[in-house]
Amino acid sequence: MFYFLLGFVLLFLNNDLSKAVITLMNVIIILVPLIGTIFGVMYYYNSKEFTELLLGQPIKRSSIFLGQYSGVALSLSMSLILGLGIPFVLYGLFQSDMIWDFILLIVTGTFLTWIFTALAFNIALYNENKIKGFSYAILLWLFMAVIYDGLFLMSLILLDDYPLDTLSIGATMFNPIDLSRILILLKLDISALLGYTGAVFQKFFGTNFGLLISLSALSVWVVLPLLNIFRKSRKKDF
Amino acid sequence: MIRIEQLHKRFGKNQVLKGVDLDINSNGIFAILGPNGSGKTTLIKSILGMVIPDSGELLIDDKSIKGKWKYRDEIDYLPQIANFPANLTVKELVAMIKDLRSRPGDDERLISLFKLEPFLDKKLSNLSGGTKQKVNLVLTLMFDSPIIILDEPTSGLDPIAMIHLKDLIAEEKAKGKIILITSHIMSFVEEIADEIVFLLEGKVYFKGDTEALKLQTQESNFERAIAVLLSRDNV
Numbered sequence: 001m002f003y004f005l006l007g008f009v010l011l012f013l014n015n016d017l018s019k020a021v022i023t024l025m026n027v028i029i030i031l032v033p034l035i036g037t038i039f040g041v042m043y044y045y046n047s048k049e050f051t052e053l054l055l056g057q058p059i060k061r062s063s064i065f066l067g068q069y070s071g072v073a074l075s076l077s078m079s080l081i082l083g084l085g086i087p088f089v090l091y092g093l094f095q096s097d098m099i100w101d102f103i104l105l106i107v108t109g110t111f112l113t114w115i116f117t118a119l120a121f122n123i124a125l126y127n128e129n130k131i132k133g134f135s136y137a138i139l140l141w142l143f144m145a146v147i148y149d150g151l152f153l154m155s156l157i158l159l160d161d162y163p164l165d166t167l168s169i170g171a172t173m174f175n176p177i178d179l180s181r182i183l184i185l186l187k188l189d190i191s192a193l194l195g196y197t198g199a200v201f202q203k204f205f206g207t208n209f210g211l212l213i214s215l216s217a218l219s220v221w222v223v224l225p226l227l228n229i230f231r232k233s234r235k236k237d238f
Numbered sequence: 239m240i241r242i243e244q245l246h247k248r249f250g251k252n253q254v255l256k257g258v259d260l261d262i263n264s265n266g267i268f269a270i271l272g273p274n275g276s277g278k279t280t281l282i283k284s285i286l287g288m289v290i291p292d293s294g295e296l297l298i299d300d301k302s303i304k305g306k307w308k309y310r311d312e313i314d315y316l317p318q319i320a321n322f323p324a325n326l327t328v329k330e331l332v333a334m335i336k337d338l339r340s341r342p343g344d345d346e347r348l349i350s351l352f353k354l355e356p357f358l359d360k361k362l363s364n365l366s367g368g369t370k371q372k373v374n375l376v377l378t379l380m381f382d383s384p385i386i387i388l389d390e391p392t393s394g395l396d397p398i399a400m401i402h403l404k405d406l407i408a409e410e411k412a413k414g415k416i417i418l419i420t421s422h423i424m425s426f427v428e429e430i431a432d433e434i435v436f437l438l439e440g441k442v443y444f445k446g447d448t449e450a451l452k453l454q455t456q457e458s459n460f461e462r463a464i465a466v467l468l469s470r471d472n473v
Contacts, residue, residue: 047323048321049321049322049323049324050322050323052288052317052321053317053321053322053323053335054338055286055287055288056286056288056310056313056315056317057310057335057338057339058307058308058309058310058311058338058339059307059310059338060307061287061307234290234305235290236290237249237283237288237289237290238283238288238289
């Protein structure tokens with residue numbers, strides 16, 4: 001519902017598909033992780049009683065938690081895809097050449113939803129205390145969305161004298177938000193804004209190989225927290 | 239059959255179970271007693287696999303339950319605190335649990351026995367404590383499983399429901415089941431239990447029937463006998 005309204009409002013304000021996609025990118029990059037994190041943590045704590053009820057029943061532990069996770073992640077991604085998809089389709093997305101950019105945007109948005117919901121579940125599993133869990137989750141989001149960039153930038157300034165291509169690409173891989181942002185920016189061909197770094201990134205991410213690597217990095221970001229949910233849920237006491 | 243060997247469990251600094259050995263071979267009603275914090279619920283949750291023990295063996299029908307989950311189909315469990323998802327109605331919850339177990343349950347008889355019909359379409363968050371406990375009992379007892387575990391089944395029940403509960407427990411016992419009960423109401427325990435398992439400081443302190451307990455403590459009154467068990471350790 002939220003995404004749906006957002007899509008319409010953006011289209012009305014911009015009156016142009018490609019501009020709307022760019023605005024949308026900014027929103028997706030920041031808001032999607034936040035929504036994923038908050039909903040993930042909230043859902044876990046809210047369904048705690050339910051989980052305890054299920055644990056007494058003949059059900060595998062991992063299927064309880066993975067089921068809950070996929071329930072949240074799937075419904076969030078569906079709302080993202082439908083909410084953004086419907087207004088854009090109504091606006092004539094299929095007739096425009098923006099369609100691939102839009103699809104990439106949706107795909108990365110979905111990835112971000114899955115990643116941050118999984119991270120949120122991890123945080124909730126480790127913290128019995130709701131308030132603590134919530135704060136950690138928000139801190140995580142803040143770190144990934146804002147602080148990481150700052151640190152990254154500082155390191156670039158401090159290490160000014162060295163060639164930084166590999167470092168910056170590597171550092172980008174370690175933050176799913178950055179990774180998605182750069183992926184979309186390059187796809188939208190506004191990499192010239194990024195200057196020299198942009199050229200380096202373009203060389204790396206612009207190719208199919210780079211796209212493949214980035215998408216697999218995003219997948220790793222989904223799989224690792226999921227495995228940890230699996231591992232932790234086996235050992236946890238209720 | 240339930241066999242427990244040298245079960246240890248620690249929560250942080252608090253060592254709750256310090257080597258519990260327990261053998262339940264025959265059918266009947268076993269009351270697990272002990273002061274607050276003696277590890278009754280932890281023991282029960284270990285049997286259910288909700289608490290993972292630090293060390294020790296837990297066997298049900300001679301099979302270790304470690305990492306297993308199918309065996310829980312043999313167990314009906316009544317949790318101590320009736321925590322239900324608040325946004326479901328009683329009817330939906332019953333249907334869901336039946337669906338999970340994928341076998342028919344005896345829910346209608348129990349619902350009419352506890353007079354729960356007027357609450358069927360109410361949300362669980364709007365029920366009183368006693369009514370919740372009745373729903374809890376229906377959910378637990380509607381399946382016909384060989385092992386029944388009841389953690390504080392009497393809490394919040396009115397006298398009529400209490401009588402029904404006793405009848406139900408006797409009925410299940412007659413079917414040749416193993417029934418584990420924890421309770422703090424001694425008259426209830428004395429009335430129904432075949433055997434007492436007394437937990438103290440994380441160990442099985444006493445196991446035997448009520449007569450043996452009275453003999454050992456030289457008290458004719460059950461409640462006093464338990465009190466003696468408790469105080470002897472403090473001397």
